Amino acid sequence: xxxxxxxxxxxxxxxxxxxxxxxxxxxxxxxxxxxxxxxxxxxxxxxxxxxxxxxxxxxxxxxxxxxxxxxxxxxxxxxxxxxxxxxxxxxxxxxxxxxxxxxxxxxxxxxxxxxxxxxxxxxxxxxxxxxxxxxxxxxxxxxxxxxxxxxxxxxxxxxxxxxxxxxxxxxxxxxxxxxxxxx
Numbered sequence: 001x002x003x004x005x006x007x008x009x010x011x012x013x014x015x016x017x018x019x020x021x022x023x024x025x026x027x028x029x030x031x032x033x034x035x036x037x038x039x040x041x042x043x044x045x046x047x048x049x050x051x052x053x054x055x056x057x058x059x060x061x062x063x064x065x066x067x068x069x070x071x072x073x074x075x076x077x078x079x080x081x082x083x084x085x086x087x088x089x090x091x092x093x094x095x096x097x098x099x100x101x102x103x104x105x106x107x108x109x110x111x112x113x114x115x116x117x118x119x120x121x122x123x124x125x126x127x128x129x130x131x132x133x134x135x136x137x138x139x140x141x142x143x144x145x146x147x148x149x150x151x152x153x154x155x156x157x158x159x160x161x162x163x164x165x166x167x168x169x170x171x172x173x174x175x176x177x178x179x180x181x182x183x
Contacts, residue, residue, distance in 0.1 A: 002110060009046040009183065010107050012100065012117040012159075014126040015053035022053045024076060025062065025069030029166040036169060037118070037176055044180045046115055049103060052096050054125045054144040055080055058089040074122070077132030081124035084143045097148045104157055114159050116179040119145050121163035128163025
């Protein structure tokens with residue numbers, strides 16, 4: 001089964017890697033797509049699964065405050081995080097997590113290799129190594145990737161995660177390349 005030209009390799013990426021238009025005001029570093037990361041993914045011949053943006057889906061494009069872009073990024077991210085931790089948002093995030101886990105299970109069951117998950121450090125939702133909390137960037141995961149990690153662990157699915165920052169693109173490229181080279 002699936003013995004055609006497909007690579008049978010998959011990578012999950014945070015929504016904003018492929019769509020900078022979705023991120024909070026005053027934080028985009030690209031007009032549309034992070035081309036450097038996309039180029040690496042394309043060269044790896046992996047299928048790219050764009051995870052949904054929990055911030056957009058839970059809070060809207062303006063994240064519930066049209067003046068969010070006027071605040072320091074970690075202050076605004078902390079406000080966003082608090083809103084993502086509310087019951088309605090938690091319910092939405094848990095539903096999104098279940099969809100991603102289902103996809104992962106399907107690919108694994110059918111002999112595909114999941115190369116990893118690429119998140120965005122400092123993000124209140126998709127941070128891997130760092131997130132925003134208490135108006136600062138701190139060690140830890142964003143609420144979405146933390147919930148995803150816990151659900152994958154419950155299912156005994158091990159997927160490497162890497163967090164990148166567009167303000168540190170050399171390090172980001174190196175991290176993504178290492179993730180892709182592990183398989």
